[in-house]
Amino acid sequence: MKPIAFLPVVVAAAVGVAACLAHATGQAGEAASPIYGVTLPPGYRDWRLISVTHEEGNFNQLRAQLGNDAAIKAYREGKLPFPDGAIIVALHWNRVPSDEDNKVFGRVQAFVAGSSANIQVMVKDSKKFAATGGWGFADFRDGKPSDETMHKTCFSCHEPAKDRDFVFTRYAP
Amino acid sequence: MKPIAFLPVVVAAAVGVAACLAHATGQAGEAASPIYGVTLPPGYRDWRLISVTHEEGNFNQLRAQLGNDAAIKAYREGKLPFPDGAIIVALHWNRVPSDEDNKVFGRVQAFVAGSSANIQVMVKDSKKFAATGGWGFADFRDGKPSDETMHKTCFSCHEPAKDRDFVFTRYAP
Numbered sequence: 541m542k543p544i545a546f547l548p549v550v551v552a553a554a555v556g557v558a559a560c561l562a563h564a565t566g567q568a569g570e571a572a573s574p575i576y577g578v579t580l581p582p583g584y585r586d587w588r589l590i591s592v593t594h595e596e597g598n599f600n601q602l603r604a605q606l607g608n609d610a611a612i613k614a615y616r617e618g619k620l621p622f623p624d625g626a627i628i629v630a631l632h633w634n635r636v637p638s639d640e641d642n643k644v645f646g647r648v649q650a651f652v653a654g655s656s657a658n659i660q661v662m663v664k665d666s667k668k669f670a671a672t673g674g675w676g677f678a679d680f681r682d683g684k685p686s687d688e689t690m691h692k693t694c695f696s697c698h699e700p701a702k703d704r705d706f707v708f709t710r711y712a713p
Numbered sequence: 714m715k716p717i718a719f720l721p722v723v724v725a726a727a728v729g730v731a732a733c734l735a736h737a738t739g740q741a742g743e744a745a746s747p748i749y750g751v752t753l754p755p756g757y758r759d760w761r762l763i764s765v766t767h768e769e770g771n772f773n774q775l776r777a778q779l780g781n782d783a784a785i786k787a788y789r790e791g792k793l794p795f796p797d798g799a800i801i802v803a804l805h806w807n808r809v810p811s812d813e814d815n816k817v818f819g820r821v822q823a824f825v826a827g828s829s830a831n832i833q834v835m836v837k838d839s840k841k842f843a844a845t846g847g848w849g850f851a852d853f854r855d856g857k858p859s860d861e862t863m864h865k866t867c868f869s870c871h872e873p874a875k876d877r878d879f880v881f882t883r884y885a886p
Contacts (some may be wrong), residue, residue: 592765592775594808597822603766604777604885633885644873649770653774653885667788682777698818708814712777712806712826 571657573678574688579676580680581608584629588612591712602653605709610664611637621674621705626664628707630641632657649677656685662698662707745859746851751836753853754781757802761785764885767808775808775826778882783837794847794878799837801880805830810866830858835871835880846871 587606611626636654666674677694760779784799809827837845850867
């Protein structure tokens, strides 16, 4: 991770995105991410499944990545980069043991999605977000966007996945 | 788990289901589960997400449960028992480390869905499957149904979840 190296890029993105905020945020009062102005897309919970993740370490989370039609189509056709309009939403839940499931097995081995930890969004717009690989990012906790400091880390963390258009998640069979 | 205690029930179901097999399997040559005659429903990979699971122990799997419209509607309305026609499909993947993701964090902490281990199906038909809580079961590996011995364990394992209509999975926020 080299967040410092990407700061100029992020600042440039912030300047470029500022003019688009009114459009990107939709209706007044809708919560948008700092820097990118990305909102939680309506109906995302009904989107199709891309894959799932288990994060240990400081997270202890189970995650699911969902995609809108444009994202799913690109995944299935194996096309990169993702087209403008593609959106990926990652639901991050706190990982909790399943008491009912564990009773059946007679030991603690099953863990399920508990409460929501946060929800992250990637929106592809190659012009608007040209300075950050064509992606606009957002992180929400309890429906509210996280602060600017947190959002400055989005692109730098995704940068190692440049060969896959900055997207870590692969489509699960 | 008391599989022995449920054997008479399963056998009764097998007798009752036999006459329905032609209908349940759909087109000739379509693979159906023994005992229940349940097939892999077309388009299930596009269904909406119910929740995700991490199974340790002998499994080492990540799982996602998807539901057809009838199942999702029942979940969201909190209605039990599930209506006839509800179908839940559980995708079980081998859990593998994500090299790309771990490089970012500098340690092994991220695991993703690898190859498919198996896919399980629950179909609600309160009359056809009356002897097994109204549910017909199926387990597929590489697209082929597992054997009868395996399918005799389905209902007995789900029986402890009787208060939730024999379904372990809760809807994730």
